Amino acid sequence: MSESTASATSLRHLMRAANHATLATIAIGHKQVEDGWPVTSMVVPAIYIDGTPLLLISELADHTRHILADDRVSLLFTPPPTLADGAAMIETDTARLTVFGRAVRDDAPAIRACYLRANPEAAQYADFADFGFYRVAVDAAYWVGGFGKQRRLPDDKLTLPDCQALIDGHDDIVAHMNADHLDALCDIVGHFSNADPNTGWKMHAIDCDGMVLTAKTGNPDMLRIDFPAPIRTPGDARDILVEMCKKSRA
Template sequence: MANTPEKSTASASDLRRMCRRSHAAVLATTAIGHKQVGDGWPVASMVVPAIDIDGAPILLISELADHTRHLKADARLSLLFSGSDNPSNATSQIQTDTARLILFGRAIADTSAAVRNRYLLAHPDAAQYADFADFGFYRVDVEAAYWVGGFGKQRRLTGKQFLIDDCDALKEGHDQIINHMNADHLDAIADIVAHETDHANDLGWKMISIDCDGMVLGTDLPESPNIRIEFPHPVHAPTDAQQILVEMCKKSRDLKA
């Protein structure tokens, strides 16, 4: 597996990847009608976001939850992602045991099929309750990001710097890319797994999803969890994704030769 060089600070891609690898986040909202504290108090809760193709968090939350009522009155929120959430996938200097990222934004209710599908690709078990009448999807309009990587390491970005704002073509072509790779290029996926990870490449890996920063692969074996493979640089369109996948496959096969 290729080694990742150490960095002294975090790029926007690094921070999006940190979010994508996190299993959960802490959501901070402003209390409205809370049973225990007065209006205006900061209230923290745990949520399980999915991250959209461009890096925006997607939430699936219940109307019965305090934080949902708060967001309906005041859409502003903060989301805290911890670097210790998935240490086995941490990148040195960027995602450490003490690293944390705060996203500031506004929760916007979104009933589109694209947002629903994106969330369920990341969390398929949520399909059991996603269509309950009291549950709804919210996409977070990110306005700012603040990363702390440890003592003396920090970075502040605007929402426009954090998100990829020109990947509509990738969103529209997502399913076509997945179908094409799984129908015609399973051998290429296996070669990339062999080169980029420590996982066995003969487990029948298929592409589950793709985004501007990388792809998620899975197998039909219940004991084999999904894995994420990062791209060396962001992609914005299906043609970019095709080119980078060809390059990754060629590199893996050149090293095998």
């Protein structure tokens, strides 16, 4: 990702590809440091349909108690490390994105559903009394792509506005694709990824930047395919999927 291509879309792609993030909070009542001290911890986020980071955190954790007293947070996203000979390697010239925002408790069904689609194993503890869902209302973002490569995004430019129609229509889009267009999904997989298209792919989720698929057989991991351009509505989703299907069959 070069500086010239560090668009809001590409930065959302970076967030969606990350399998964890570093959360920074402001210490309040911490047992080891005085109030106001910056404290970091690792979290497993999900990225909402419009690009908003989501968290599922426990009130027993220091970071949650900090947020309840002062909701200002930062989240650091980095791409998953590359693997060489079975060992993880982290390069010093790796792109990273810091998101500044306010963590707001939000147990809306759509927020919960999105988080659990991305992290299904979290269903084991999501209903514990001390756990709650939070969305990070973005104030700003700062991207570093290596030495001399950086970009600052003000306010909420990182998230895509006017996505409510896509949020409301999410389940219907997924149901329709899985009921009527499994052949199209398999063709898209074959053209836009290196995965085997013949393993019974189904749509698992869709967002403003792409879709997540799962296979009936073979590799159990989720497969993400990004769209060539952002979408905001079910109509946009239909148009871009038709376009991608035509290209895969050309």
